[in-house]
Amino acid sequence: MTTFANQQLVLTAIGEDRSGIVSELTKLVSECNCNIIDSRIAILGNEFTFIMLLSGDMAAISRVEHTLPTKGMELGLLTMMKRTASHQQNEFSAGYTLEYNGLDAPGTLSKVTRFFAEQNISISSLKSDTYEENDALHMRCEIEVNIPIEVDADAFKIQFEHLSNSLNLDYIFRRIR
Template identity: 80%
Template sequence: MTAFANQQLVLTAIGEDRSGIVSELTQLVSDCNCNIIDSRIAILGREFTFIMLLSGDMAAISRVEHTLPIKGMELGLLTMMKRTSSHSEDDYIGAYNLEYTGIDAPGTLSKVTRFIAEHNVSIASLKSDTYEQDNELHMRCELELNLPSQIDLDDFKVQFEALSSTLNVDYILRRIR
């Protein structure tokens, strides 16, 4: 197998949410002989966002790169693509899910992500939103974290406990892999 046998491409499409977009994009990927190895969809306001990680040989990836801009214009989508390579999980002690909730306050997510960055922890996914409860706006956030092998897990937990107390959020940290 050559180095070009399994190429990877990150594809992002953004546009007005409407029925059939996912079908059109996944059909294009299939027609180009690529495989979707990971994907995410989010509706933000009235906008649809679709992110896919594709794999295929050099010719298949090139077909997607050449056909997606035309299809994107037909569908009224802003599209972006970037070639990438497989992610190595060898440098991590495990994946953890961090969920926190509390009264919505400006800067909370920024402070949490800064704490995570200062500990050289990788954020694999992040989802946050707000909701009204008891006439107050609350926030919730869920992050998937890859903890590096050199981290002191107990120290990380103690320091995050202190941060959560300062931010007045409740949280759960649990190992998922």
């Protein structure tokens, strides 16, 4: 076990998008002797969002917790942190990526995610957006899921076919693991 495996911290930063923010935040993490073991960046509207999973020994994690609020204020960022532990993945029979698109309609993403919840299927990644095409607003979404062993994947796909038809969605399932 390495010294980076001792403690974990989820760090989120949100603020106006501009160059140099990632550099400043990753520099702070490095100077505190933490390791970035996972991260995501997204631009939503004019706002920059950065989520990192850090690991380090107790002293390193504490340094980040104490220095980030000041650095966040200097950079005009809203920051949030939470200690966590390594993710314990449940057994699953397969992992899939679902990509769907259609005319933008309120509630579509809610209905799709509720369908997964009702099937006891965990969403591990989700990205959605809208775009204009032929003078109409369309939506597209990419969701990564893990199908538990107890869920019949073929029956699940048939049930999703019914849902997608009722929502007028085009979709593709791809097995990824």
